[in-house]
Amino acid sequence: MTVAVLVEGLTVEFGRFRAIDDLSLAIDYGEVRAVIGPNGAGKTTLLDVVSGVSRAKSGRILFDERLELTRRSEAAIARSGVRRKFQKPSVFEALSVRDNVEIGLGGANDAGSKEKVAAILETVGLSDHADRLASELAHGQKQWLEIAMVVVSEPKVLMLDEPVAGLTDEETERTAALVRRLRTPGRAIVVVEHDMDFVEAIADRVTVLHEGRTLFEGSMARARADARVVDVYLGR
Amino acid sequence: MIAPKKAYLARALDDRVFSGVAAATLLAFAAVALWPGLSGYRVNIVGQLACFALLAVALDLIWGYAGILSLGHGLFFAIGGYVAGMHLLEQSVATTGITPDIVQFMGWTALPNWWGPLGSFSIALLAAVAVSFAASFAFGWVSFRSRVGGVYFAIITQALVYVAMLLMFRNDTGFGGNNGMTGFQTIFGVPFQTPGVAEGLALASLGALGLTLVGCRLLMIGRFGRLLVATRDDETRLRSLGYETLRLKLAVWCLSAVIAAIAGLLYVPQVGIINPRVLSPELSLEIAVWCAIGGRGRLAGAVIGAVVVNAIKFSLSATLPELWPFVLSALVILVALIFPNGLLDIGRWRPAMLTRPGALQPKDAPS
Numbered sequence: 001m002t003v004a005v006l007v008e009g010l011t012v013e014f015g016r017f018r019a020i021d022d023l024s025l026a027i028d029y030g031e032v033r034a035v036i037g038p039n040g041a042g043k044t045t046l047l048d049v050v051s052g053v054s055r056a057k058s059g060r061i062l063f064d065e066r067l068e069l070t071r072r073s074e075a076a077i078a079r080s081g082v083r084r085k086f087q088k089p090s091v092f093e094a095l096s097v098r099d100n101v102e103i104g105l106g107g108a109n110d111a112g113s114k115e116k117v118a119a120i121l122e123t124v125g126l127s128d129h130a131d132r133l134a135s136e137l138a139h140g141q142k143q144w145l146e147i148a149m150v151v152v153s154e155p156k157v158l159m160l161d162e163p164v165a166g167l168t169d170e171e172t173e174r175t176a177a178l179v180r181r182l183r184t185p186g187r188a189i190v191v192v193e194h195d196m197d198f199v200e201a202i203a204d205r206v207t208v209l210h211e212g213r214t215l216f217e218g219s220m221a222r223a224r225a226d227a228r229v230v231d232v233y234l235g236r
Numbered sequence: 237m238i239a240p241k242k243a244y245l246a247r248a249l250d251d252r253v254f255s256g257v258a259a260a261t262l263l264a265f266a267a268v269a270l271w272p273g274l275s276g277y278r279v280n281i282v283g284q285l286a287c288f289a290l291l292a293v294a295l296d297l298i299w300g301y302a303g304i305l306s307l308g309h310g311l312f313f314a315i316g317g318y319v320a321g322m323h324l325l326e327q328s329v330a331t332t333g334i335t336p337d338i339v340q341f342m343g344w345t346a347l348p349n350w351w352g353p354l355g356s357f358s359i360a361l362l363a364a365v366a367v368s369f370a371a372s373f374a375f376g377w378v379s380f381r382s383r384v385g386g387v388y389f390a391i392i393t394q395a396l397v398y399v400a401m402l403l404m405f406r407n408d409t410g411f412g413g414n415n416g417m418t419g420f421q422t423i424f425g426v427p428f429q430t431p432g433v434a435e436g437l438a439l440a441s442l443g444a445l446g447l448t449l450v451g452c453r454l455l456m457i458g459r460f461g462r463l464l465v466a467t468r469d470d471e472t473r474l475r476s477l478g479y480e481t482l483r484l485k486l487a488v489w490c491l492s493a494v495i496a497a498i499a500g501l502l503y504v505p506q507v508g509i510i511n512p513r514v515l516s517p518e519l520s521l522e523i524a525v526w527c528a529i530g531g532r533g534r535l536a537g538a539v540i541g542a543v544v545v546n547a548i549k550f551s552l553s554a555t556l557p558e559l560w561p562f563v564l565s566a567l568v569i570l571v572a573l574i575f576p577n578g579l580l581d582i583g584r585w586r587p588a589m590l591t592r593p594g595a596l597q598p599k600d601a602p603s
Contacts, residue, residue, distance in 0.1 A: 051476055052476075053472065053476070073475075073480070074472075074475040074476050075475050075476075075478050075479055075480045075481075076478075077476075078475070078476050078477055078478035079478040083476065083477070083478075084476060086472070086473065086476075090470045090472070090473040091469075091470070091473070092465060092466040092469040092470060092473070092474075093469050094465050094468075094469055094533075095462055095465055095466060095469070099462055103462065103463065103466055103474070103477060103479075104477050106477075106478060146473075149473075149477065150477070153477075153478070
């Protein structure tokens with residue numbers, strides 16, 4: 001089976017601060033991988049480097065075992081099929097919900113693309129809000145809208161940065177169900193999240209980062225039992 | 237559920253304020269063309285206002301839609317203006333044979349040889365478009381590639397126009413120094429005093445304004461416009477959806493610069509002079525003020541702002557010119573306090589908003 005994202009010897013520095021330190025990890029197609037860890041562990045930085053927002057000092061990131069991502073632009077990475085949802089809900093506030101999703105789809109404007117947009121709005125539960133401005137949506141709805149914008153292009157790697165931050169319990173459950181539905185054999189999903197119950201509900205495996213390195217990799221149940229993980233993160 | 241698709245042009249006129257402004261432009265065009273009672277002075281004012289409105293529309297494209305504030309748009313206006321000046325001097329000399337003042341005070345014996353081709357209007361028009369495009373492309377490419385944005389971009393554009401002004405004030409630069417170019421005798425071989433010349437220039441300006449308004453509106457309600465708004469709202473998000481925002485920004489920046497140059501090209505024959513004062517930072521700031529007062533991101537607001545502010549300026553300059561800076565400042569403060577999104581918000585204003593500052597800043601308003 002091909003590895004969706006292969007990170008090898010990745011180091012990222014901001015000035016003298018080393019956010020990611022010689023990190024290696026492999027994420028397979030078909031899995032939901034949660035990346036957890038205390039603040040400053042390098043979780044968002046990892047997503048930033050994979051999506052091209054930040055640059056690596058050394059190391060490489062292979063997508064689909066063929067594309068090196070560390071030297072590509074954000075737009076090129078996105079077009080190759082690696083897309084991410086940002087931590088803060090990032091939608092185009094002055095545009096309608098439908099326009100937002102259409103922009104996520106790219107250029108096409110045929111009947112097929114209209115169907116795709118309608119289908120994804122149905123999936124995230126925003127069909128009734130398609131003609132409203134994105135700015136009028138509630139926080140949770142904006143999170144779902146951004147997921148729809150990212151997913152409508154059918155990315156092979158989907159990265160979600162704190163998708164349930166600020167959501168109610170009920171909204172969190174709906175988001176968990178949504179993530180499970182987005183899981184397909186041809187797609188790798190990477191989730192950064194602090195809500196451990198949510199992580200347990202969606203993740204096939206978790207990677208615990210600490211000070212820019214991998215501290216633990218395995219199931220959530222075993223992570224909860226791991227003394228080092230409890231010590232630096234879960235026990236706090 | 238897909239809304240029935242209206243004809244594109246019909247959708248362009250959906251916005252009542254926009255339709256109103258487009259209709260007013262058309263009405264002004266008809267008045268200048270058909271109403272003999274309109275004095276030459278009034279016609280000239282209308283023509284100048286149309287040029288300022290065109291300039292404001294140019295700025296609204298990049299500031300209102302793409303969120304890129306330029307405080308140096310006088311530069312592109314001046315490019316059009318200087319090209320118009322050279323064109324008018326060349327063909328005035330060709331028609332009348334009178335040596336213009338610029339030849340004397342620059343210490344020349346005749347106009348520079350390389351100005352010659354600019355005597356043809358089509359070459360002058362082409363030159364204005366090409367030079368403004370080249371200048372904006374070079375500056376935009378460097379700035380947007382380095383991801384300079386927001387207030388930094390605004391400050392650099394302000395510095396740029398200031399540098400251009402200092403350069404043009406020097407006689408050595410070769411464009412008339414602080415005197416600039418004036419003393420235009422004829423346009424298309426017709427003396428400026430001939431009845432109908434002022435009308436023709438005003439009609440050309442109003443026509444350019446009307447066409448630009450409708451053209452830009454069509455462009456802005458389409459995909460390109462939506463992507464510009466997306467760039468303004470969250471450029472990082474748009475990039476991470478696979479769009480090269482550099483191209484989008486560069487395209488609208490160059491379009492805006494070319495429109496500003498055309499405004500300058502139309503303006504100079506109507507005022508009879510071009511000098512480095514159009515490159516003063518104050519004028520460039522004023523363009524932004526017109527847009528802010530009228531309301532950004534809807535094209536109509538830019539026209540309203542430019543016309544309202546300049547109409548007040550014209551009427552004051554006849555009576556109390558020294559009051560103008562105070563009136564302008566007061567206007568800016570008032571609009572900022574009461575209508576943060578410009579005069580387009582008048583319809584939504586309620587007295588209660590006076591006691592609740594910021595109440596008129598709902599998230600859905602174009603920001």
